[in-house]
Amino acid sequence: MSYPEKFQGIAVTNPADWTHPKKISYDPKKFDDYDVDIKIEACGVCGSDVHRASSNWGPVKANQVVGHEIVGRVVKLGPKCKLGLKVGDRVGVGAQAKSCLNCKRCKSDNEPYCKSKDRVGTYSGTYSDGYVSQGGYASHVRTHEHFVFKIPDNIPTELAAPLLCGGVTVFSPLLRNGCGPGKKVGVVGIGGIGHMGILFAKAMGAEVYAISRSSSKKEDSLKLGADYYIATQEEKDWATTYADTLDLIVLCASSLSDINIDDLVATMTIGGKIVSIAIPDASQQLTLKPFGLLGVYISNSALGSRKEIIQLLDLVSEKKIKPWVQTVPISEAGVNEVFERMEKGDVKYRFTLVDFDKEFDN
Known part of the structure; x- marks a missing residue:
């Protein structure tokens, strides 16, 4: 599998017209030793996406790609990755992309509560070099391996995505x-x-x-x-x-x-x-x-930890739990649809954006 120099995504480019996002190309963050590149196949639509895109939680950042319920395939692994992932694995990423992994909270399976400046959200977070993280309404995502999780084979991709946040x-x-x-x-x-x-x-x-x-x-x-x-x-x-x-x-x-x-x-x-x-x-x-x-x-309560996400995936796999999910093909029109329907509460009960291979050409 190959991956591009630039990623593509459906981004909020005009905060005054946030329900009509546009397709953009952008540079990914610098590739670090423990990073994983993932070619995205699906992304759940979380209420957080709407709050952030609409500036309910403060001004949306420039050309922001939201989405943090990501499922896709590993296409590249950093040289120091050690958690057993392989190129081609189907994996998920939730709402957190990084933490210090050294503080008392991180070492006790409480990474979502890390107070370090190294704690970064999957989108709209700021890395130490100033890069603003971009989310999963995109062709690819680049994330520290600690926050990447292998998806059990018997959980369909569109149902796995909403589990991750x-x-x-x-x-x-x-x-x-x-x-x-x-x-x-x-x-x-x-x-x-x-x-x-x-x-x-x-x-x-x-x-x-x-x-x-x-x-x-x-x-x-x-x-x-x-x-x-x-x-x-x-x-x-x-x-x-x-x-x-x-x-x-x-x-x-x-x-x-x-x-x-x-x-x-x-x-x-x-x-x-x-x-x-x-x-x-x-x-x-x-x-x-x-x-x-x-x-x-x-x-x-905040997000779940790595340990809890793995426990949840195991529970869903074992008990064959099926969240109620509606799928929408990703595109400018598709994201517009889910944003407007989320605002109206017109969904039973989660959206997952799909067909990423048809929208993105890299």
């Missing part, structure tokens, strides 16, 4: 907070990430409670494996009905402004944990009554 982001708090047999776990927000939360929590052996505002997603949630469904705007006194029930809640909603945290706290057992993975518009704030937190923990 959205999937592991909900799997990590489930895993770290004891989701399993005998536990009652609530998933708030049944969308791109939340629907995977139901699938994973059920596969891990928990009793699963899907929680949404209306009953519109009840049928889907039960098909996904939820044991109970709570429609918070339609069920009177639901917090009282389920009081002292849940051991763990993972907040997957895209917005926190219309979630009554105090009602969620009322459903928790003593020692129960509410973990938010939501990163909404930067202007939003979380409000709650402090006294209601007696005996209950609330926190935020």
Whole structure:
């Protein structure tokens, strides 16, 4: 396999018209000793992509290619790579491209929480030489081998992609907070990430409670494996009905402004944990009554670590879990379509961009 001097991608070139990205060519980052070059075959569309492209998280960087749920084939390995990858392997890359790998956090399988300046996101991050990382709506990606993962053979490419950011982001708090047999776990927000939360929590052996505002997603949630469904705007006194029930809640909603945290706290057992993975518009704030937190923990969770991504891929492979994915061929028009439909919530429940070989000529 060969690879080009320049990569191609579908980039946000005009922040004022971010839903209409354009195809560009650009220089990849400098090739380092532990880097892996990957020819991309598919890329999931994460809510983070929309937040970044639309400048919800601050101004989008110039000619930014987003996308961090990448699946493709290895085409080049750095001379010091040692993790067993080979040219031709089908691999994935998530939302992190680099960390220091030397601090206490990195050495304890907590690379997403690395505080070093060497921590770089797969896109919109800045390397020490000033290069701004470019993401997976592209022909290729160049990433440190630590953040590249071999995909099990029985997971289809279009289903593997969403696991690499959205999937592991909900799997990590489930895993770290004891989701399993005998536990009652609530998933708030049944969308791109939340629907995977139901699938994973059920596969891990928990009793699963899907929680949404209306009953519109009840049928889907039960098909996904939820044991109970709570429609918070339609069920009177639901917090009282389920009081002292849940051991763990993972907040997957895209917005926190219309979630009554105090009602969620009322459903928790003593020692129960509410973990938010939501990163909404930067202007939003979380409000709650402090006294209601007696005996209950609330926190935020970041991405999953290398170890957790590998564990998730193994779980999905073993249990034959299938996220609900719609595919769209990548192109300027295709990215425009997924951006606009994501803004409307018009997807069940994840997009994966495909047909990269037809769009990019290198």
